Amino acid sequence: MTVFQPVQQSRGDHDSSGTALELPTPYLLFVGDVRERGYAKTAFGLKDWAPDKCIGECASDPQAVTTGLPRMTPAEAASRGTRSLVVAVANSGGYIPPAWQPMLVEALEAGLDIISGMHVRLADLPGLAEAAWRNGRRLIDVRTPPANIPVATGRKRSGRRLLTVGTDCALGKKYTALAIAAAFARRGIDADFRATGQTGIMIAGGGIPMDAVVADFEAGAAELLSPDAAAGHWDVIEGQGSLLHPAYAGVSLGLLHGSQPDVFVVCHEPGRRVLLGEEEFAVPRVEEIVELTIALGRRTNPAIRCGGVSFNTSDLDETEASRLMAEEEARLGLPVADPIRGGPAFDRLIDRCLG
Amino acid sequence: MTVFQPVQQSRGDHDSSGTALELPTPYLLFVGDVRERGYAKTAFGLKDWAPDKCIGECASDPQAVTTGLPRMTPAEAASRGTRSLVVAVANSGGYIPPAWQPMLVEALEAGLDIISGMHVRLADLPGLAEAAWRNGRRLIDVRTPPANIPVATGRKRSGRRLLTVGTDCALGKKYTALAIAAAFARRGIDADFRATGQTGIMIAGGGIPMDAVVADFEAGAAELLSPDAAAGHWDVIEGQGSLLHPAYAGVSLGLLHGSQPDVFVVCHEPGRRVLLGEEEFAVPRVEEIVELTIALGRRTNPAIRCGGVSFNTSDLDETEASRLMAEEEARLGLPVADPIRGGPAFDRLIDRCLG
CATH class of the missing domain: 3.40.50.300 (P-loop containing nucleotide triphosphate hydrolases)
Structure with a gap:
């Protein structure tokens, strides 16, 4: 995962732990302005398979598809203990359109980290790195593997x-x-x-x-x-x-x-x-x-x-x-x-x- | 391969051709200050298997091992048609010590590109990116694959x-x-x-x-x-x-x-x-x-x-x-x-x- 953190000097630095990073949960699921269930399948997958990790959902358009979870603002979600907003959409191309970005900034302002599996890197979106920096929040791209992965040893592990x-x-x-x-x-x-x-x-x-x-x-x-x-x-x-x-x-x-x-x-x-x-x-x-x-x-x-x-x-x-x-x-x-x-x-x- | 080119804005940009880059030949083989044949095996491999691509060798220390090719300065090599200096050393750790760097700068000044298979990126060495920029030369890291490699299709190819x-x-x-x-x-x-x-x-x-x-x-x-x-x-x-x-x-x-x-x-x-x-x-x-x-x-x-x-x-x-x-x-x-x-x-x- 690429993690943009305020303590790091340059965008795109990797976490250097050499371990699989744990994501900040519970989540607020963001469905953007998506109106078809198929494009929000990440949101539905999370709701089905990780209900205990999902506090609610938010959307940049009131007409967007719903997972059935309570809809709330990032600030409301934060007040209920949510730690991150997940971009829970899978569109073709893996992009994040400009219309979604104000809500991402709003989430950072509310004290949430942002998690994305899209192709585009969160820190490459205009204003997002700056807002993360200002609020001391992280931008987490789950498509990027951790740095410092060792060569395999083949050693038999327990369990x-x-x-x-x-x-x-x-x-x-x-x-x-x-x-x-x-x-x-x-x-x-x-x-x-x-x-x-x-x-x-x-x-x-x-x-x-x-x-x-x-x-x-x-x-x-x-x-x-x-x-x-x-x-x-x-x-x-x-x-x-x-x-x-x-x-x-x-x-x-x-x-x-x-x-x-x-x-x-x-x-x-x-x-x-x-x-x-x-x-x-x-x-x-x-x-x-x-x-x-x-x-x-x-x-x-x-x-x-x-x-x-x-x-x-x-x-x-x-x-x-x-x-x-x-x-x-x-x-x-x-x-x-x-x-x-x-x-x-x-x-x-x-x-x-x-x- | 990572290619640092003067026309590019940022260091570390990849060539974006999606093809295997051709290296600029013939080469001048640089053996640094290495005194053991084993650490210069890249130089010996090049001399054995690509003699037509090797004009000569150079070293940062007169006591360094020799491949038997004529020893010359980067300027002499350039005057004989050489197009690049190859860091032809394989040390443990893949680093380029400070003592080697003046000759790399000298090669750039003489109009040669630099090719390296070391772990360290050439553009990360102090002064090298600047000297390449100033002389319009390329820094080529062969350990870095080309960008834009497509997903395989499995289509049968001719030949x-x-x-x-x-x-x-x-x-x-x-x-x-x-x-x-x-x-x-x-x-x-x-x-x-x-x-x-x-x-x-x-x-x-x-x-x-x-x-x-x-x-x-x-x-x-x-x-x-x-x-x-x-x-x-x-x-x-x-x-x-x-x-x-x-x-x-x-x-x-x-x-x-x-x-x-x-x-x-x-x-x-x-x-x-x-x-x-x-x-x-x-x-x-x-x-x-x-x-x-x-x-x-x-x-x-x-x-x-x-x-x-x-x-x-x-x-x-x-x-x-x-x-x-x-x-x-x-x-x-x-x-x-x-x-x-x-x-x-x-x-x-x-x-x-x-x-």
């Missing part, structure tokens, strides 16, 4: 780890990891969700954006993300990309090696035939990903095993989804479940992950 | 490609690629060596430092490095790391996918039992690397095949090396040769790569 992997991008690796961490917690198991992408980082309140790390330090960043822990503790790590993705496989492999998972869960979307945005490439079979993940993952954890398969069945009706998952469970000899649907299949998957 | 891969780091992937490119050229084949590390980039006069690329763009950088070419043309690409290296496998996989090689050669050092600097990890067997390289590489080139094995036998005598390579050739069913020793085994390896 247990689960990594979600995938046959493609954008099919549920984050949601699966969140659902598994929640299921572990319901069973009384001490577990942390470890975030590797911008939305996940906001949900978790910390993490490392793995796709933005310099390649030589990719596995080292993954080691930093899930440090030594108590023997019975589980880190449930959000996967990225796919080992058979022609652009992002290096990210996936660095994350796999550095995470040294005991268990992995393969995420897949039945019905998706070709890779998203890379239509010349067929989506690989689940078995291929299982085999490759074991062949490569055993390098840093010889005991690695597959805990099951997570299907994203959002395009199927209940009956069709159940039939398909039962068929695949029989064929693969592994639990197959949609964590959003839950049910006995998901319980079997959790059993197998823990077993 | 043929060979990639060297390895069982570990630092065992001959660059030398093997250079020797294969030279052997191809001797057979009248149109071939380019494609450099992926700092010394290789200086030898080739261009390239991309793959380990310094942001992980999301690793395969994209490899695509940029070996663009479309004539059907009979070969790019011989310097490999990095190893698919089974706990820290650098992501770099290796991104380079493999983006290079989409038709042929790969596995580089190995017999007798090395554990990874360099990662002593808890055994060096993998050659067969493991062959299998994994095919399993992963066929994603972007279904026709990928192994052209043979390159042994680094520098620690063995001639008889022992020959016996070992013959044994391994029989066992693996692949040509096994030491490209530095050459001979009929290396000819067989070249035959198989081309065949």
Whole structure:
């Protein structure tokens, strides 16, 4: 993360801790002037997966979409204990239009830090760095990884780890990891969700954006993300990309090696035939990903095993989804479940992950 | 590469071409005040592999090691057509001590650009940016990748490609690629060596430092490095790391996918039992690397095949090396040769790569 702090001399200095920064919570969710739910999916994701971190929402336009959380001004949010405003919008291009900026300045004046996962750097917006300086607040860009990430050592760490992997991008690796961490917690198991992408980082309140790390330090960043822990503790790590993705496989492999998972869960979307945005490439079979993940993952954890398969069945009706998952469970000899649907299949998957 | 250019406003701007920058040649090799050959290995590597690019050498201390090239001042070198001074030293820490800096300023005054692969950025050295500005010269840091690298597309490119891969780091992937490119050229084949590390980039006069690329763009950088070419043309690409290296496998996989090689050669050092600097990890067997390289590489080139094995036998005598390579050739069913020793085994390896 890039953190602009008043004590630093130049904008764009990195925090130099070499650790995954913790974000200041709770949040006020800012939805700008966005009128379509799809563009505010960061806000909805935060409300769904981190309700205890969200005090309310604010907007620069009264007609903007609502998450259902109480709408309030930054000053009201601050008086209720909010520590930061999150730019909770995902527009194409990752920009912050001028019309949103007065409310960001208002938040700084109210004593909130600002957190953004947009492409544009907060300190590059006119007036924002100056307002942060004046109010002693921080501008936190979660797309920027921490500085001073070490090269990976491969040393075995204490505690247990689960990594979600995938046959493609954008099919549920984050949601699966969140659902598994929640299921572990319901069973009384001490577990942390470890975030590797911008939305996940906001949900978790910390993490490392793995796709933005310099390649030589990719596995080292993954080691930093899930440090030594108590023997019975589980880190449930959000996967990225796919080992058979022609652009992002290096990210996936660095994350796999550095995470040294005991268990992995393969995420897949039945019905998706070709890779998203890379239509010349067929989506690989689940078995291929299982085999490759074991062949490569055993390098840093010889005991690695597959805990099951997570299907994203959002395009199927209940009956069709159940039939398909039962068929695949029989064929693969592994639990197959949609964590959003839950049910006995998901319980079997959790059993197998823990077993 | 970071290029400091007088026309740019701020130090640290990247060249924005999105292509692998070509370095200004021929070079003057600067060895500083280094007295041990080992610390001047960049200079010796350049003299051995790019003699046509090297006009002479200079030193800040008359007692410094010599490569055997004529020693001259930057002004003399400039008068003979030299276009840049290369900091041809590899010290631990990658720093440039104050005692070297007057000669760097002298080179800028003489009209030469400066090229460095050290960790320290040239423009961060006192007085250097100012002297470059005053003389209209460039400060080129080859450790910094170009800006605007695109995400990989996986699109099949024209021309043929060979990639060297390895069982570990630092065992001959660059030398093997250079020797294969030279052997191809001797057979009248149109071939380019494609450099992926700092010394290789200086030898080739261009390239991309793959380990310094942001992980999301690793395969994209490899695509940029070996663009479309004539059907009979070969790019011989310097490999990095190893698919089974706990820290650098992501770099290796991104380079493999983006290079989409038709042929790969596995580089190995017999007798090395554990990874360099990662002593808890055994060096993998050659067969493991062959299998994994095919399993992963066929994603972007279904026709990928192994052209043979390159042994680094520098620690063995001639008889022992020959016996070992013959044994391994029989066992693996692949040509096994030491490209530095050459001979009929290396000819067989070249035959198989081309065949």
